[in-house]
Amino acid sequence: MKGQHKEVLFGLYNDEEVLMSAIKKAKKQHLDIMDVYSPFPIHGMDTVLELEESRLHVVGFIFGMTGTLTALIGISWIFGGSLMFDGDWPTLFGGKPYWSLPAFIPITFEMTVLFCAIGMVVVFYIICGLGFGVNNPILDDRITDDKFCIAFQTNGMDEADMDKLKGFFSATGAEEVHTKTI
Amino acid sequence: MSAAVSRIREPLIEGHKNYHQITEDLIGPTEKAPNMMWIVAFTLSVITLGYGLFSLCWTFYFGIGAWNANRTIGWAYDITNFVWWIGIGHAGTLISAILLLFRQRWRTGVNRAAEAMTIFAVMCAGIFPATHTGRPWFDFFMFPYPNTRGPLWVNFNSPLLWDLFAISTYFTVSLLFWYTGLVPDLATVRDRAKGVRKKIYAFMSMGWTGKAKHWQRHEYLSLILAGISTPLVLSVHTIVSFDFATSVIPGWHTTIFPPYFVAGAIFSGFAMVQTLMVITRKCFSLEGYITTNHIESMNKVILVTGTMVGSAYLIELFVAWYSGYVYEQFAFYNRVLGPYYWSYIGMMGCNLLAPQVFWSKKIRRNIWWTFFISIFVNIGMWFERFVIIATTLARDYLPSSWSYYWPSWVEIGIYLGTFGLFFTLYLIFARVAPVVATAEVKAILKQYGDQYLGPDAQPHHHHRHDEEEADVHNDGDEKHHH
Known part of the structure; x- marks a missing residue:
């Protein structure tokens, strides 16, 4: 086009x-x-316009899972002690096992949220063709006001x-x- | 949509606005030259910020020996301030995320400013632990990355590292959420602007046009971001509380900390929102958008969370006594009646007692009371963190190492500096971007504005006769569907 x-x-x-x-x-x-x-967004307009349901949530899920795996696999690879990894640098903390899963949960959770949010927002701007410096043609200046x-x-x-x-x-x-x- | 509305509820937008009037009211302030009050406030903020920077440089030059933190009280003023700012930074995401999921429409009046406040507060908070390391130029060591030091990795089992992840994630997600919500409003500013301003806002608004498909995706994005931010906001202060709760220090290692810290964070965050909103609505004449109802709703949250925090204080005392563990008992005896008894009184008075006045509807709806109580809560929540951190450490297991702590001028300088930073950023934000989410307010105008035109509307509210018919019809339809 x-x-x-x-x-x-x-x-x-x-x-x-x-x-x-x-x-x-x-x-x-x-x-x-x-x-x-x-x-502003109008409730019910997507049904009237027969717009397809957005699949952004799928994007969010995939990115979120990527975050989960990045954190879990990353930490497991570094600390070892599990069946999968010997550990890049196993360290003993307070006599606990090298692979102490409960202690990895907070970071895994944060990474899930972080990846999900960044992934979704970036994909949103890309598929909408929006971004810093983009100048889309504007039909009328009042459309962002009251028209x-x-x-x-x-x-x-x-x-x-x-x-x-x-x-x-x-x-x-x-x-x-x-x-x-x- | 409208089916959920009870006419018993007061309107959320007052003054019989139409869409264009909303644009004028909310975008207008960004288009005028700043008034004298703004200039004075901005100058003061920048001066305070400058003093803070000076104190920071002093710390970096002389090391953290410039602070009064000592071997016994290793965490003191800085960590108190850190937790205080992080707590304040919780209201924004709470308002925009949790209240969005709970369909609390009043959030639209305050969410944008509260989110901005969150971001600035987290920035202020970050300064303290970053400086506390003593050599902030090595702070990047805290991030796990393949390095030439072994490779020496960070300790993924440590709550301090969890905190780093939690706060950087929280900051990033809040920033994305806030900015994505801001884009359509910046487009409104762009379409009204001329010359260089138009160019700047065109850049900032990313080419937003308001296409139906874009709005649909925007709504989706906001909803999912709200969904993931809700557990995030709860996790952040939970993890901050783990910094203490996972330790072996009597007075810190309690299981009640996570919920109690989260309630405290919401409490202090809403108090700071109130402090700012009461001033902002006055300065920008936003009384029609941030109505007495908004103020009252937030005061109710303050009352609930304040009472929750207060109960936690009392439960802590009870559990300490009931534990039969002398060190725990001593820690709490010391907390109430020790050398820092005054901060305990400050905490109890400001956090538990002061908000109880909000049981009275009259006081809840009074601007002056709201403002003063919000200040009290801000002070009280600072005392709470000081009580937990400094008081507990001041009396440890060895009486020979007991100590007393008072901040040095450098520490006070850094704290003041964060106020400077916070208000500088907030004042800039209030100048360049609409402080109320314009598009979101427009979207709720028909259902929650005071010109409600539904079937059971009161006749004197009929002001826009041209749209009356369509509205009545639509509202009837909606009711049918639900």
């Missing part, structure tokens, strides 16, 4: 309830919504289809309709 300009027709709504019923209508009319933008936006991509669309979309916006109570090339 890089380098290709998108022609966008978008309508701005004043309220999320109006927006939601507009999305429902668009879905009923089989209009191909490019994207919906809002200043709710439905956008359609109109590349190569004929007059009749455009009019249909404009008709949709006026029928669903959009306050403003604009076009923009991003």
Whole structure:
């Protein structure tokens, strides 16, 4: 998609309830919504938009498990005393076994949480295409304030289809309709 | 959503706001030049921070002999301050994580500032153990990495190392949680800004546009981060308490320490949030967002946790007596009636007795009372750590090594310096970022604002006639679903 300009027709709504019923209508009319933008997350919008459930929790689980294993295997490898490892540098503390699992639990837990959090946050920014220095095109400056936006991509669309979309916006109570090339 | 709302509850957002008004109120302060009060406060903070840095340099140059910690009382002022700051650093994640899981909507008014406070408090806390090592330039030895010293590894069985892992994890996760929540609000600032400011905020807001898919993932991320932060926040102070509880020192090695430290941390954290919020809401005119109800909710938490901590103090005394173990009994006798009796009185008075006034609804909802009690709690919780650490060590097994401890000017300087650091960072934060989570407040406006338009709304609350119909309809729908 890089380098290709998108022609966008978008309508701005004043309220999320109006927006939601507009999305429902668009879905009923089989209009191909490019994207919906809002200043805050709207409860139930992902179902209306038929968005797939996010799999971030799977990412979190995998990273968390990586943390658990890193800590457990790391400590076991260093201290030894278990069936798996002889120990890189076994040390005796207070006459306790070299491999004293209960004492390894706190660090294992912290590493699980640390890996899970960092992994999830980094993956979140990567899959959303966000990051320091990223400048995504903004349709309207008020979308992060109090406007709710439905956008359609109109590349190569004929007059009749455009009019249909404009008709949709006026029928669903959009306050403003604009076009923009991003 | 709205189905869980009882109309008996007071609104969480007052003043008949609409979305744009919320933006104006919350983003506005970042767009104005700082007022005189801010400049004075900032200057004082930076001066204090400078004095703290001077005291730190003094310590590094002359070594920790510049402190009054001695062979008997090896942990004293610095570790007291460390535990105190870490405790304060617990409220932010508690508010944002645990209250998110418990669906306490009032958190949206205070979570952003509390999270910022957490991060700054943990930064202040870290200074003390890092300095206490005496040679902070070797502090990286504490991290396990393949090295040329043997390889000599760290002791994974030691609570002190657990603490290092717990606190660095806590700091990192809190920072990620806070910043991820801040990104949409920074985008709001960006879209209102011009020129260089716009460029800076565009960089900081990472290209956020408010796409539906991004919001969905953002919600997921926040929820899972809250889920993992909840055990994390409990683990951090549990592990801090292990520093003491796993030792063999009478007065320290008690099994009650972990829950009691966690309750104490929540207690002191909320007190510090109150202290800051009472001032912040006044300075930025945020009374509509941080309402008397918010203040009251937090005072209830203070009352509960204060009483829990107070009960723990009494249980400790009972268990010491009941144990029949003379050293334990002496440690507690010494704690109450020994040379540091004044700090025990301070602790009991400020932590157990002072918050009891919050049984009265009138006092819970009074700003001045809230402010003063929060100060008392901050002081009391400092005394608690001092009582546990210095008082216990001052009288050990050998009467010949008994000692008395008083901080040197260098130690006081470092402590003051952490206040300087804390307030410098907080004041900068309050200038450059919205102190209230703007997007989250907007998301709860319809359900928890005072212009509630549901079926059983009171008529005089109808102010936004244009949206009334849609709202009534929706709320009816929601009730049906749940």
